[in-house]
Amino acid sequence: MISSLSMGQERFSGWAQALHWITAAALCFLLPFVWVAENFPPGPVRTFWYMAHESMGISVFLLVLMRLTWRWRHRAPSYPPGIAAVQRAAAWANHALLYAVLLVMPVTGYMMAGNGQGVPYFRLLTLPGFAQNQALGVAANTVHVWGQFALYALVAMHVAATVYHVAIRRDGLLERMLPPQRGP
Template identity: 45%
Template sequence: MPATYTTASGLPRYNPLSQALHWLSALFIFAVLPLAWVAISLPNSELKGTMFVLHKSVGLTIFALVAVRIIWRMIRPAPADPQAPKALEVIARINHWLLYAIFLIMPVSGYLLSALSGRSTPYFWLFIVPGFEKNEALAKTFQAVHVFGQFAVYLLVALHIAGTVWHLVIRRDGLLERMLPVQDGRGGR
């Protein structure tokens, strides 16, 4: 039986692998956005190409991380928050699953946008994910999905952060501590 990790106040804590996957995902998500903004703003150059390779590679990494997170979450569901009203817990779970969905949709739509434009996708210069025969109409469809998805990412991440701030500042219920590594020297109990 796996150890049950708790916060200093006794709330159930996410297990260390869930925590690591969460913060690693956050790191890549906050990296992929500025890479896209910079790549789009640059004139055609080698640097622009490099920024797009990084953006696409980070996007594919996010896809893999989220897929692993979903599988892990099926194996180890999120711990319940005994202090949260049921409605808030439902809203939080819906937001989490929408975040998972958009972080799968964005890399897929970005890849298909590129692939259907007749381009292959280098993954950190390690290997190439091949493209498809050029199909301008489908490429435009996936471009629209990708652009719309960008705003969904902003909204869902903002809601996630706002919820965390609300728990931290207004409720002061220790919710953020559940997603942080043990700080007080205690392991699982």
């Protein structure tokens, strides 16, 4: 389900675009929640912000699973003409690594939060935890901490590439991930 751009290029479907932008918005909320939580002493306020962070993490995990399922069933639109093979390979690698990190981060977060207890999801339900395991918690924390830096770097590269294509190349690449625009 790909629609055409005015220059004969293709764009992602509305569903793919919505999942992309909802995921981006969820990440913009998820990160500050944990930064806020870290600035409160142990207690109900800190617990609330951690619950919000963990719940958004679970939501991102579900969104990424939906995105991967959609991509598996629907091909990506063609690149605009003139995109070099090395740029296509870099884009593919960045997207693949983003998907991997966006799956690993919620899993390791769940392993930390659910280590010996249930994990509340927006106070709507409590997901099951598992038996407490100190070594698993430490390993999950290590991967989670390093994963955040990988996520920052990958998102920065993704945004930088988008800016390059919009401001320098002006090749319409971003249009693939935007709804059709009205005329001038």
